[in-house]
Amino acid sequence: MRVLHTSDWHLGKTLLQRRSRDEEFDAVLAEITAVADTVQPDLIVHSGDLFDSYRPAHKDVLRAMRCLNNLARTAPTVVLGGNHDSPELFRLLDYLSRLHGEADGSGLRFVHSRGDTEPGAVLDFVSRDKRERIRLAALPYVHPNRYLHLFPGFGTTEGAYAAGLRTLQEGLLARLREGYVPDTDVLLFTAHQYVASAVPGHSERIWEVREPYATDADALPPVAYCALGHIHKPQPVGSGHPPARYAGSPLQMDFGESEETKSVTVVEARPGRRTLIDPHTLHAGRRLAHFEGTLDELRAAADQYSGVYLKATIRSDEPVTRLGDHVADLVPEAILVDVEENCAATRATVLTSADVADTEDPDIPAAFSAYLATTGTPGQRADDVVAAFTELLHTTEATPPPSPGEQLLTRALATPWTKPAADATETAP
Structure with a gap:
Protein backbone atom coordinates (compact mmCIF):
# COMPACT_ATOMS: atom_id res chain seq x y z
CA MET A 1 0.00 0.00 0.00
CA ARG A 2 1.38 3.40 -1.02
CA VAL A 3 0.33 6.85 0.25
CA LEU A 4 1.22 10.29 -1.11
CA HIS A 5 1.29 12.85 1.71
CA THR A 6 1.19 16.59 0.98
CA SER A 7 0.19 19.54 3.13
CA ASP A 8 -0.01 23.29 3.80
CA TRP A 9 -0.46 24.59 0.25
CA HIS A 10 -1.72 27.97 1.55
CA LEU A 11 -3.16 28.88 -1.83
CA GLY A 12 -3.58 32.65 -2.12
CA LYS A 13 -0.60 33.54 0.04
CA THR A 14 1.46 36.45 -1.27
CA LEU A 15 5.04 37.44 -0.63
CA LEU A 16 5.38 40.35 1.83
CA GLN A 17 1.60 40.83 1.43
CA ARG A 18 1.92 42.26 -2.06
CA ARG A 19 3.58 39.97 -4.63
CA SER A 20 1.40 37.26 -6.18
CA ARG A 21 2.81 33.74 -6.37
CA ASP A 22 0.08 32.29 -8.58
CA GLU A 23 2.52 31.12 -11.26
CA GLU A 24 4.58 29.27 -8.66
CA PHE A 25 1.48 27.64 -7.18
CA ASP A 26 0.43 26.45 -10.63
CA ALA A 27 3.90 25.05 -11.27
CA VAL A 28 4.28 23.25 -7.94
CA LEU A 29 0.75 21.79 -8.06
CA ALA A 30 1.54 20.43 -11.52
CA GLU A 31 4.73 18.96 -10.04
CA ILE A 32 2.79 17.26 -7.23
CA THR A 33 0.32 15.87 -9.77
CA ALA A 34 3.24 14.50 -11.80
CA VAL A 35 4.65 12.77 -8.71
CA ALA A 36 1.26 11.17 -8.12
CA ASP A 37 1.10 9.98 -11.74
CA THR A 38 4.56 8.45 -11.38
CA VAL A 39 4.25 6.67 -8.03
CA GLN A 40 0.57 5.64 -8.49
CA PRO A 41 -0.40 5.77 -4.79
CA ASP A 42 -3.36 3.91 -3.32
CA LEU A 43 -4.34 7.01 -1.30
CA ILE A 44 -3.47 10.73 -1.31
CA VAL A 45 -3.65 12.68 1.95
CA HIS A 46 -3.53 16.48 2.27
CA SER A 47 -3.08 17.25 5.98
CA GLY A 48 -4.54 20.75 6.14
CA ASP A 49 -4.26 24.45 5.28
CA LEU A 50 -5.37 24.07 1.70
CA PHE A 51 -5.95 27.84 1.59
CA ASP A 52 -4.22 30.76 3.29
CA SER A 53 -7.48 32.52 4.16
CA TYR A 54 -10.87 31.57 5.60
CA ARG A 55 -12.34 33.38 2.61
CA PRO A 56 -10.11 32.43 -0.32
CA ALA A 57 -10.43 34.18 -3.67
CA HIS A 58 -12.50 32.37 -6.29
CA LYS A 59 -9.40 31.85 -8.41
CA ASP A 60 -7.71 30.02 -5.53
CA VAL A 61 -10.72 27.77 -4.97
CA LEU A 62 -10.72 26.97 -8.68
CA ARG A 63 -6.95 26.32 -8.61
CA ALA A 64 -7.39 23.94 -5.67
CA MET A 65 -10.31 22.03 -7.14
CA ARG A 66 -8.65 21.55 -10.52
CA CYS A 67 -5.56 20.06 -8.91
CA LEU A 68 -7.46 17.95 -6.36
CA ASN A 69 -9.78 16.54 -9.02
CA ASN A 70 -6.75 15.57 -11.09
CA LEU A 71 -5.22 13.87 -8.04
CA ALA A 72 -8.48 12.10 -7.27
CA ARG A 73 -8.46 10.53 -10.74
CA THR A 74 -5.15 8.92 -9.77
CA ALA A 75 -6.18 7.77 -6.28
CA PRO A 76 -8.79 8.53 -3.60
CA THR A 77 -7.87 11.90 -2.08
CA VAL A 78 -8.64 13.18 1.42
CA VAL A 79 -8.22 16.86 2.35
CA LEU A 80 -8.07 17.67 6.05
CA GLY A 81 -9.17 21.03 7.45
CA GLY A 82 -6.41 23.21 8.91
CA ASN A 83 -6.44 26.35 11.05
CA HIS A 84 -6.55 28.54 7.90
CA ASP A 85 -9.44 26.60 6.34
CA SER A 86 -13.13 27.40 6.72
CA PRO A 87 -15.28 24.48 7.98
CA GLU A 88 -18.28 25.88 6.10
CA LEU A 89 -16.37 26.08 2.82
CA PHE A 90 -15.05 22.55 3.32
CA ARG A 91 -18.60 21.32 3.92
CA LEU A 92 -19.67 22.87 0.62
CA LEU A 93 -16.68 21.49 -1.29
CA ASP A 94 -17.26 18.02 0.16
CA TYR A 95 -20.91 18.11 -0.92
CA LEU A 96 -20.01 19.18 -4.45
CA SER A 97 -17.18 16.64 -4.65
CA ARG A 98 -19.49 13.80 -3.72
CA LEU A 99 -21.93 14.81 -6.45
CA HIS A 100 -19.08 15.03 -8.94
CA GLY A 101 -17.61 11.72 -7.73
CA GLU A 102 -20.86 9.87 -8.29
CA ALA A 103 -20.74 11.02 -11.91
CA ASP A 104 -17.15 10.14 -12.84
CA GLY A 105 -16.12 7.66 -10.15
CA SER A 106 -13.39 9.86 -8.62
CA GLY A 107 -12.97 9.98 -4.87
CA LEU A 108 -12.37 13.36 -3.20
CA ARG A 109 -13.27 13.95 0.43
CA PHE A 110 -12.99 17.05 2.64
CA VAL A 111 -12.92 16.56 6.44
CA HIS A 112 -13.33 19.51 8.80
CA SER A 113 -15.25 20.51 11.92
CA ARG A 114 -16.08 23.69 13.80
CA GLY A 115 -15.29 21.83 17.00
CA ASP A 116 -18.73 22.24 18.59
CA THR A 117 -19.37 18.54 18.10
CA GLU A 118 -16.96 15.63 18.07
CA PRO A 119 -14.61 16.21 15.13
CA GLY A 120 -12.86 13.62 13.07
CA ALA A 121 -13.75 10.78 10.76
CA VAL A 122 -12.66 7.22 10.00
CA LEU A 123 -12.53 6.44 6.28
CA ASP A 124 -11.97 3.11 4.52
CA PHE A 125 -10.29 2.53 1.16
CA VAL A 126 -9.21 -0.51 -0.81
CA SER A 127 -5.72 -0.78 -2.30
CA ARG A 128 -5.22 -0.98 -6.06
CA ASP A 129 -4.54 -4.71 -5.96
CA LYS A 130 -7.64 -5.28 -3.77
CA ARG A 131 -5.54 -7.17 -1.22
CA GLU A 132 -5.44 -4.56 1.54
CA ARG A 133 -7.85 -2.26 3.29
CA ILE A 134 -6.62 1.19 4.22
CA ARG A 135 -8.25 2.69 7.33
CA LEU A 136 -7.61 6.40 7.85
CA ALA A 137 -8.44 8.30 11.05
CA ALA A 138 -8.65 12.01 10.20
CA LEU A 139 -8.54 14.67 12.93
CA PRO A 140 -8.92 18.23 11.56
CA TYR A 141 -7.66 21.28 13.39
CA VAL A 142 -9.46 21.95 16.65
CA HIS A 143 -9.26 25.59 17.68
CA PRO A 144 -8.32 26.12 21.36
CA ASN A 145 -11.46 28.26 21.78
CA ARG A 146 -13.63 25.42 20.48
CA TYR A 147 -12.34 22.44 22.40
CA LEU A 148 -14.05 23.71 25.57
CA HIS A 149 -17.37 22.74 23.96
CA LEU A 150 -16.07 19.19 23.60
CA PHE A 151 -14.40 18.88 27.01
CA PRO A 152 -15.94 21.38 29.44
CA GLY A 153 -14.43 19.55 32.41
CA PHE A 154 -10.83 20.01 31.30
CA GLY A 155 -10.73 23.72 32.09
CA THR A 156 -8.16 26.15 30.70
CA THR A 157 -5.04 25.19 32.63
CA GLU A 158 -1.70 24.51 30.93
CA GLY A 159 -1.88 21.18 29.13
CA ALA A 160 -5.69 21.03 29.02
CA TYR A 161 -5.77 21.53 25.25
CA ALA A 162 -3.25 18.75 24.67
CA ALA A 163 -5.23 16.47 27.02
CA GLY A 164 -8.36 17.18 25.00
CA LEU A 165 -6.65 16.30 21.73
CA ARG A 166 -5.30 13.11 23.27
CA THR A 167 -8.86 12.14 24.22
CA LEU A 168 -10.04 12.81 20.66
CA GLN A 169 -7.21 10.72 19.24
CA GLU A 170 -7.97 7.85 21.59
CA GLY A 171 -11.60 7.93 20.49
CA LEU A 172 -10.61 7.88 16.82
CA LEU A 173 -8.16 5.05 17.43
CA ALA A 174 -10.90 3.00 19.08
CA ARG A 175 -13.10 3.51 16.02
CA LEU A 176 -10.14 2.75 13.76
CA ARG A 177 -9.64 -0.63 15.42
CA GLU A 178 -13.26 -1.70 15.14
CA GLY A 179 -13.22 -4.79 12.93
CA TYR A 180 -9.44 -4.53 12.48
CA VAL A 181 -7.91 -7.46 10.56
CA PRO A 182 -4.11 -7.51 11.13
CA ASP A 183 -3.34 -9.52 7.99
CA THR A 184 -5.04 -7.17 5.54
CA ASP A 185 -5.59 -3.78 7.23
CA VAL A 186 -3.19 -0.82 7.21
CA LEU A 187 -4.01 1.84 9.79
CA LEU A 188 -3.18 5.51 9.17
CA PHE A 189 -3.71 8.73 11.10
CA THR A 190 -3.74 12.32 9.84
CA ALA A 191 -4.02 15.46 11.95
CA HIS A 192 -3.42 19.20 11.74
CA GLN A 193 -1.72 20.04 15.03
CA TYR A 194 1.54 21.14 16.64
CA VAL A 195 3.62 18.33 18.12
CA ALA A 196 6.02 19.59 20.78
CA SER A 197 9.20 18.10 19.28
CA ALA A 198 8.62 19.72 15.86
CA VAL A 199 10.71 22.69 14.70
CA PRO A 200 8.43 25.45 13.35
CA GLY A 201 9.40 27.40 10.27
CA HIS A 202 9.03 31.17 10.09
CA SER A 203 5.66 31.52 8.39
CA GLU A 204 3.24 29.79 10.78
CA ARG A 205 0.97 31.85 12.99
CA ILE A 206 3.26 32.18 15.95
CA TRP A 207 0.49 32.18 18.57
CA GLU A 208 -0.67 28.74 17.35
CA VAL A 209 2.71 26.99 17.57
CA ARG A 210 3.45 27.76 21.22
CA GLU A 211 3.97 25.28 24.03
CA PRO A 212 0.47 25.68 25.58
CA TYR A 213 -0.97 24.29 22.33
CA ALA A 214 1.62 21.54 21.79
CA THR A 215 0.74 17.87 21.96
CA ASP A 216 3.19 15.18 23.01
CA ALA A 217 4.72 12.99 20.31
CA ASP A 218 4.13 10.03 22.63
CA ALA A 219 0.38 10.70 22.30
CA LEU A 220 0.37 9.96 18.56
CA PRO A 221 -1.61 6.76 17.92
CA PRO A 222 0.35 3.56 17.15
CA VAL A 223 -0.42 3.18 13.45
CA ALA A 224 1.57 2.50 10.28
CA TYR A 225 2.01 6.23 9.56
CA CYS A 226 0.95 9.60 10.99
CA ALA A 227 0.52 12.26 8.26
CA LEU A 228 0.84 15.62 10.01
CA GLY A 229 0.12 19.18 8.90
CA HIS A 230 0.52 22.66 10.43
CA ILE A 231 4.33 23.04 10.50
CA HIS A 232 5.83 24.29 7.21
CA LYS A 233 9.28 22.76 7.61
CA PRO A 234 9.30 19.14 6.28
CA GLN A 235 10.50 16.87 9.09
CA PRO A 236 9.93 13.65 10.99
CA VAL A 237 8.73 13.92 14.59
CA GLY A 238 8.94 11.66 17.58
CA SER A 239 11.06 8.56 17.99
CA GLY A 240 9.93 6.92 14.78
CA HIS A 241 7.44 4.66 16.54
CA PRO A 242 4.91 5.38 15.16
CA PRO A 243 6.41 6.83 11.97
CA ALA A 244 5.19 10.46 11.86
CA ARG A 245 6.10 13.29 9.55
CA TYR A 246 5.18 16.84 8.62
CA ALA A 247 5.05 17.01 4.82
CA GLY A 248 5.59 20.78 5.04
CA SER A 249 4.58 23.50 2.61
CA PRO A 250 5.35 23.05 -1.12
CA LEU A 251 6.85 26.57 -1.45
CA GLN A 252 9.17 28.61 0.73
CA MET A 253 6.58 30.84 2.39
CA ASP A 254 8.90 33.25 4.22
CA PHE A 255 12.47 34.53 3.90
CA GLY A 256 13.31 32.62 7.07
CA GLU A 257 12.70 29.40 5.10
CA SER A 258 15.32 30.15 2.43
CA GLU A 259 17.43 27.13 3.40
CA GLU A 260 14.56 24.63 3.45
CA THR A 261 14.12 21.97 0.78
CA LYS A 262 10.43 21.44 0.07
CA SER A 263 8.95 18.03 -0.69
CA VAL A 264 6.01 15.67 -0.69
CA THR A 265 6.21 12.34 1.12
CA VAL A 266 5.63 8.90 -0.37
CA VAL A 267 4.87 6.22 2.21
CA GLU A 268 4.90 2.46 1.68
CA ALA A 269 3.26 0.32 4.33
CA ARG A 270 2.31 -3.33 4.52
CA PRO A 271 0.52 -5.25 7.28
CA GLY A 272 3.11 -6.47 9.74
CA ARG A 273 6.05 -4.78 7.97
CA ARG A 274 8.17 -1.71 8.65
CA THR A 275 6.91 1.49 7.03
CA LEU A 276 9.17 3.08 4.40
CA ILE A 277 9.17 6.89 4.03
CA ASP A 278 10.55 8.54 0.90
CA PRO A 279 10.46 12.37 0.55
CA HIS A 280 10.27 13.60 -3.07
CA THR A 281 11.92 17.00 -3.52
CA LEU A 282 9.88 19.75 -5.19
CA HIS A 283 11.73 22.11 -7.53
CA ALA A 284 9.03 24.38 -8.99
CA GLY A 285 9.07 27.13 -6.36
CA ARG A 286 11.49 30.04 -6.48
CA ARG A 287 14.06 30.26 -3.71
CA LEU A 288 13.74 33.12 -1.24
CA ALA A 289 16.98 34.82 -0.20
CA HIS A 290 17.86 37.55 2.30
CA PHE A 291 21.11 39.43 1.73
CA GLU A 292 22.64 41.71 4.37
CA GLY A 293 25.84 43.62 3.69
CA THR A 294 27.36 46.46 1.70
CA LEU A 295 26.80 47.23 -1.98
CA ASP A 296 30.34 45.97 -2.74
CA GLU A 297 29.59 42.68 -0.98
CA LEU A 298 26.36 42.35 -2.95
CA ARG A 299 28.24 42.95 -6.19
CA ALA A 300 30.65 40.13 -5.35
CA ALA A 301 27.81 37.71 -4.51
CA ALA A 302 25.40 38.69 -7.29
CA ASP A 303 25.69 35.41 -9.22
CA GLN A 304 24.12 33.36 -6.42
CA TYR A 305 20.90 35.39 -6.54
CA SER A 306 19.92 34.64 -10.13
CA GLY A 307 16.22 33.85 -10.42
CA VAL A 308 15.43 34.15 -6.70
CA TYR A 309 13.16 36.46 -4.73
CA LEU A 310 15.61 38.77 -2.99
CA LYS A 311 15.19 40.87 0.13
CA ALA A 312 18.26 43.11 0.56
CA THR A 313 19.42 45.00 3.64
CA ILE A 314 22.26 47.34 2.69
CA ARG A 315 24.75 48.62 5.27
CA SER A 316 26.36 52.01 4.61
CA ASP A 317 28.11 54.85 6.43
CA GLU A 318 26.12 57.59 4.69
CA PRO A 319 22.66 57.57 3.02
CA VAL A 320 22.69 56.23 -0.55
CA THR A 321 20.43 58.07 -2.97
CA ARG A 322 18.21 55.85 -5.14
CA LEU A 323 19.38 52.81 -3.21
CA GLY A 324 16.79 50.52 -4.81
CA ASP A 325 18.07 51.36 -8.30
CA HIS A 326 21.65 50.59 -7.26
CA VAL A 327 20.63 47.21 -5.84
CA ALA A 328 18.57 46.35 -8.92
CA ASP A 329 21.55 47.17 -11.18
CA LEU A 330 23.84 44.88 -9.16
CA VAL A 331 21.49 41.85 -9.25
CA PRO A 332 19.63 42.14 -12.56
CA GLU A 333 18.76 38.41 -12.58
CA ALA A 334 17.09 38.52 -9.14
CA ILE A 335 13.47 39.41 -8.46
CA LEU A 336 13.91 42.24 -5.99
CA VAL A 337 11.01 42.38 -3.55
CA ASP A 338 12.31 44.59 -0.74
CA VAL A 339 15.26 46.90 -0.02
CA GLU A 340 16.10 48.21 3.44
CA GLU A 341 18.86 50.67 4.39
CA ASN A 342 21.00 50.20 7.49
CA CYS A 343 22.86 53.53 7.51
CA ALA A 344 25.22 54.42 10.35
CA ALA A 345 24.62 58.16 9.89
CA THR A 346 20.88 57.90 10.35
CA ARG A 347 20.75 55.00 12.78
CA ALA A 348 18.87 55.95 15.94
CA THR A 349 20.75 55.65 19.22
CA VAL A 350 18.82 54.64 22.30
CA LEU A 351 19.76 56.83 25.26
CA THR A 352 20.05 55.45 28.76
CA SER A 353 20.35 57.09 32.17
CA ALA A 354 24.14 56.82 31.85
CA ASP A 355 24.06 59.26 28.95
CA VAL A 356 22.79 62.09 31.20
CA ALA A 357 24.81 63.42 34.16
CA ASP A 358 23.16 62.87 37.52
CA THR A 396 0.26 71.68 36.90
CA GLU A 397 -2.09 68.88 35.94
CA ALA A 398 -5.65 69.77 36.91
CA THR A 399 -8.68 67.57 37.21
CA PRO A 400 -10.90 68.15 34.15
CA PRO A 401 -14.46 69.32 34.83
CA PRO A 402 -17.10 66.58 34.84
CA SER A 403 -18.77 65.83 31.54
CA PRO A 404 -22.52 66.55 31.06
CA GLY A 405 -23.21 62.83 31.42
CA GLU A 406 -21.36 62.68 34.75
CA GLN A 407 -23.30 65.74 35.99
CA LEU A 408 -26.65 64.13 35.13
CA LEU A 409 -25.64 60.88 36.84
CA THR A 410 -24.52 62.76 39.97
CA ARG A 411 -27.87 64.58 40.22
CA ALA A 412 -29.78 61.35 39.67
CA LEU A 413 -27.87 59.59 42.45
CA ALA A 414 -28.47 62.54 44.80
CA THR A 415 -32.26 62.45 44.24
CA PRO A 416 -33.19 58.78 43.68
CA TRP A 417 -36.56 58.01 42.12
CA THR A 418 -39.21 56.46 44.38
CA LYS A 419 -42.33 54.66 43.34
CA PRO A 420 -45.42 56.95 43.63
CA ALA A 421 -48.26 56.02 45.94
CA ALA A 422 -51.00 53.84 44.46
CA ASP A 423 -53.53 56.68 44.39
CA ALA A 424 -51.08 59.34 43.24
CA THR A 425 -51.27 60.83 39.77
CA GLU A 426 -48.01 60.74 37.82
CA THR A 427 -47.27 63.96 35.98
CA ALA A 428 -44.52 64.86 33.60
CA PRO A 429 -41.77 67.10 35.04
Missing part, protein backbone atom coordinates in the same frame (compact mmCIF):
# COMPACT_ATOMS: atom_id res chain seq x y z
CA THR A 359 23.33 66.61 38.30
CA GLU A 360 21.86 67.74 35.02
CA ASP A 361 18.23 67.80 33.98
CA PRO A 362 17.68 67.42 30.25
CA ASP A 363 16.56 70.68 28.62
CA ILE A 364 13.39 69.36 26.98
CA PRO A 365 12.28 72.67 25.38
CA ALA A 366 15.76 73.11 23.86
CA ALA A 367 15.67 69.58 22.49
CA PHE A 368 12.20 70.22 21.04
CA SER A 369 13.40 73.49 19.50
CA ALA A 370 16.34 71.67 17.87
CA TYR A 371 13.94 69.06 16.50
CA LEU A 372 11.74 71.78 14.94
CA ALA A 373 14.82 73.25 13.28
CA THR A 374 15.53 69.91 11.56
CA THR A 375 11.97 69.81 10.18
CA GLY A 376 12.32 73.25 8.55
CA THR A 377 9.73 75.00 10.75
CA PRO A 378 10.06 78.82 10.23
CA GLY A 379 11.71 80.74 13.10
CA GLN A 380 8.76 82.76 14.44
CA ARG A 381 6.39 79.80 14.17
CA ALA A 382 8.96 77.55 15.87
CA ASP A 383 9.33 80.08 18.71
CA ASP A 384 5.54 80.19 19.19
CA VAL A 385 5.30 76.39 19.21
CA VAL A 386 8.16 76.03 21.70
CA ALA A 387 6.57 78.68 23.96
CA ALA A 388 3.24 76.85 23.95
CA PHE A 389 5.03 73.54 24.53
CA THR A 390 6.99 74.97 27.47
CA GLU A 391 3.82 76.39 29.04
CA LEU A 392 2.07 73.02 28.77
CA LEU A 393 5.15 71.24 30.10
CA HIS A 394 5.15 73.31 33.29
CA THR A 395 1.42 73.51 33.81
